[in-house]
Amino acid sequence: METHERRITVDNLEILYKLFGNLDENLMRIENAFKVKLASRDGEIIIIGEDQTVHVVEKLIEVLMGAIKAGEVLDAQKLDYFITMFREGEGDKLPGLSDAILVVTSKGKFVKPKTLGQQKYVKAIQKYDVTFGIGPAGTGKTYLAVAMAVKAFKNDEVSRIVITRPAVEAGESLGFLPGDLQMKVDPYLRPLYDALYDILGTETYLKYKERGLIEVAPLAYMRGRTLDNSFIILDEAQNTTIEQMKMFLTRFGFGSKVVVNGDVTQIDLPFGKKSGLVHAAEVLRSVEEISMVEFTDRDVVRHSLVRRIIQEYDKFEKRQQYKEIAKQEDKLESKAKKNRQKQDGHNTGRR
Template sequence: MKKLFVLDTNVILHDSGAIHNFQEHDIVIPITVLEELDKFKKGTEEINYNARTFVRELDKLAGQGLFDNGVSLGKKKGKLYIEPGKPFSDAMNMSFPENIPDHRILAVAEFFVHKYPKRKVALVTKDINLRMKAKSIGIPAEDYETDKVQDMDYVAKEGATEFLDIDTSIIQRFYDESEISADEVKLPTQPEGHEYYLLKNGSMGVLVHYNPILKLFERIEKEEVYGITPRNTEQTFAMHALLNTDVNLVTVTGKAGTGKTLLALAAALEQADKYDYIYLARPIVALSSKDLGYLPGTANEKIGPYMLPLFDNLAVIKNQFALHSKEVQKIEQMLDEEKLVITPLAYIRGRSLSNAYFIVDEAQNLTPHEVKTIVTRAGEGTKMVFTGDIDQIDSPFLDKRSNGLSYTADRMRGQEIFTHVNLVKGERSKLAEVASDLL
């Protein structure tokens, strides 16, 4: 039997094409959702774009059928209904007497649960609290799962992938020859794309990278880059990926203090001569759902506090050199000429992304669609790096499995132009490492 799903507003704001992702099952949009979407139509944020896109899609499907018998969403698809508001039941009135949009959506879901007792009816919402409210009065509720990562093992690796019983002659050959054919190394598992490994046997070990283009394993070593030297195995892997010209897209995850942004910025500066611009951007997640327009001051004064962490990383690199060194002077010149641009992600809209090194910090706060929008604007010669901590998500409707950073790492896995590294050990300080683990 076809299922029936009642969609909450946040599902549509998260994915404007959500109604096409429920296969043969039917979908109900409470009229309250349309009222809420009306408030989001104006603006330049992703949710405003999604609200407008969905309203246009509804307009194409417009007709009395939306409110009566529903309209088909296509071949082998279910129907879409717009449902006017329903009166609150006694259970609703007792538990949620306040007449707010969430409760009006709950009332519609409850109506269909009772109308079709033999049919599976569920409320779909990204709001955990609303799911709990629904379940408290017997309404099945679930998250929107379409763009969620199903297997997090690849995204959140616990450390370097190790093989401990490699023939010592193979390890020695890496030191003698630097690279060996994949057929000769014979690892227990087949490498996928640009993979990194620690090959060991007793006290002997070597760090290697699999090149899927040449079908070779290549030895890699720690390399000082613009004053920054990797301090552990994963940082060595990350730095290699950030410098690798065969890789156009890199995702780097890790908890606070693991060096994600610092490594990416150092690698970008090291390769500054290869690119026309270096962009270092991050999304702004305003506090208390307030737009930046609520804050006092000019545009630069509004965004300044949000950009400080990026300037802090730049200061760390500059402090590796003497005040009047050529490296520091080069950085200052690039800032003055806007060849090195530190900016909110929204300010990148409309700018050319050809032949640029583009770093997106705090990418865990982006939706999969936002990441897709950014990546698909990459021109020739552009390298894109997304960094973030999937355990520190500020958006109320994203989690470890549904954020754009995890989604990108999962979907791009195995591609010859992509690699992913998860940093494990904090290197900011002993205090920061202990606090990250225990507090």
């Protein structure tokens, strides 16, 4: 097997250190993923391996250095995502991925899209009045929607933010919770509060809430309202009924934006009750003014193991579906065979 060598000149040793990572852990991840050999000598990165693979790794390293120069922190999750995209031939889409800063959190952290799916989602929210974000847990659907809402509010594009979700328990009964109505529904809304606290800071959020500029409420509170000049987010939409979804989608008025998020693999509705999110995706997919953004496990930005867990659940569910289809086909074939035998017996009797 013929090997080739390429060299990349690095004029900033700090970038080289950040690229290689602590104890060269990033270097080893790239080597293991592409079966190449990487080394650094005299301000150069040396890549040794098969010609085509070396070329891909060279492009990967150039993109990674560009991201580092732009202020990105090259953690394991981000590196794994970049490696995956280059291995799947989509690395040319990555340059400039995180150029756009949506908001700066209360702790000075920049909120940016981290994956191509997130970038598509953000652009859809900017362009369309109604956007559906459908995909697995950990893809940043809720957090990015809240970030876009805060951005629109701070830019005076909307006059208030309304965030809601259905109060449905995740497969367990919590019994009768103590306190007033707000205290009873707050546990269901906690993920939304967490995102708002992180982006705005607790004091700023409470100030806006007291002035009625930000509202976090269960979905039942939306009935009978018309919301003008608002940024409205429906989270955990997979747990809405068809009637609730229709009610929600007819609440927004002039100058408003709507974002609907959900994961159709985690529906907590009673057995036999169809999800309003699944139904809406079927009914509204042909409406050009509505954007449907679908996330995949590649867009998961939590621990790398979360992506693996989602993949394994998907594989299991597909196997179960195939088994069920095979079972139904066997039943149909058995029924057809019995009908043929019955017909043959009838024909023999007639003779």
